[in-house]
Amino acid sequence: MAIDINGIHCETDENGYLVNLEDWSEDVASVLAEGEEIELDEAHWDIVKFLRHYYQEYQIAPAVKVLTKAVAAEKGMDKKTASEFLYGLFPKGPSLQACKIAGLPKPTGCV
Secondary structure: OEEEEOOEEEEEOOOOOEOOHHHOOHHHHHHHHHHOOOOOOHHHHHHHHHHHHHHHHHOOOOOHHHHHHHHHHHHOOOHHHHHHHHHHHOOOOHHHHHHHHOOOOOOOOOO
């Protein structure tokens, strides 16, 4: 599978995740988000940027618990509210959908 954006061919795996992480750009993210039926707004971009930074630092995509805890701390929410916030942004699963849009590998432990 593949997507073409602005003349650039980006390979994806059978689940729609980028094969080459270097292919990611904000334009690629927008196309991936369309495929997930998500219209990216500032809150979505904040999560995408967090995930990309986390991946750069740790070389692994964070599990949903890590993501939820980070959002709760950053936004001054309890974990339940943060989880609801994340699922509101990424209804099919914050880690799965957000990591896909961020151009990261599928998080470990996600089915």
